[in-house]
Amino acid sequence: GYWRNFCGVVSALAFVVLGATSLPRVRRGTYRVFYAVHVPAAWIMMIGAICHFKFIALFLLPNILYYWVLSFPTWVQQWVHARVDHDGVRRKKEEPAFRSLPSSEVHVVARGDPPPPSHHNVVSVTWIVDSNNCYQVRLRPPADTSARPRPVLAPHRGGVVRLCLPSLSAVWHPFSVTVDPRSQEVVLLVRATGPFTRGLLDA
Numbered sequence: 001g002y003w004r005n006f007c008g009v010v011s012a013l014a015f016v017v018l019g020a021t022s023l024p025r026v027r028r029g030t031y032r033v034f035y036a037v038h039v040p041a042a043w044i045m046m047i048g049a050i051c052h053f054k055f056i057a058l059f060l061l062p063n064i065l066y067y068w069v070l071s072f073p074t075w076v077q078q079w080v081h082a083r084v085d086h087d088g089v090r091r092k093k094e095e096p097a098f099r100s101l102p103s104s105e106v107h108v109v110a111r112g113d114p115p116p117p118s119h120h121n122v123v124s125v126t127w128i129v130d131s132n133n134c135y136q137v138r139l140r141p142p143a144d145t146s147a148r149p150r151p152v153l154a155p156h157r158g159g160v161v162r163l164c165l166p167s168l169s170a171v172w173h174p175f176s177v178t179v180d181p182r183s184q185e186v187v188l189l190v191r192a193t194g195p196f197t198r199g200l201l202d203a
Contacts, residue, residue, distance in 0.1 A: 008052035012048075022034070123139065134190070135191070137189075161188070168196055168200065
């Protein structure tokens with residue numbers, strides 16, 4: 001009776017908050033607010049919906065499992081990195097205006113592909129001024145793409161690719177991507193906020 005109705009109202013309010021903070025103006029303008037509200041509001045919405053109507057759990061369970069499978073490895077990695085760094089020393093924050101990396105430093109591969117050749121490398125890392133510590137990473141794809149097309153080499157503008165750097169992490173990390181039509185280079189937008197992104201930019 002009353003308890004089920006109360007849970008339903010709480011779930012509905014959480015859904016409204018979730019939708020309001022997902023608007024482009026809020027999400028892009030105040031991302032920290034979006035992230036801080038989005039995750040707890042989603043859980044409150046789902047738990048409230050289950051308490052209101054328990055059979056809805058059958059519809060929510062696949063989504064919850066999918067979320068946990070994707071998020072749990074990242075949480076474990078962040079927990080480990082927060083306590084033990086690779087060299088035991090905290091790295092200092094750097095904000096270079098421009099940096100070129102050797103071809104052997106960073107490689108981008110598509111999921112399931114073998115390690116790429118040495119010329120599949122990061123061309124440059126450029127700090128974007130007044131962007132809240134955001135960097136532009138330009139990647140040069142391998143020259144032999146005609147032999148075996150790879151998803152990472154033909155992303156859609158404004159899409160997402162996943163980056164794996166084994167020396168830093170075995171977890172695949174998503175990044176916003178665009179393509180420079182003049183040079184056919186893949187351009188990623190990276191914000192140095194966690195151990196993987198800081199290690200990637202400091203490599």
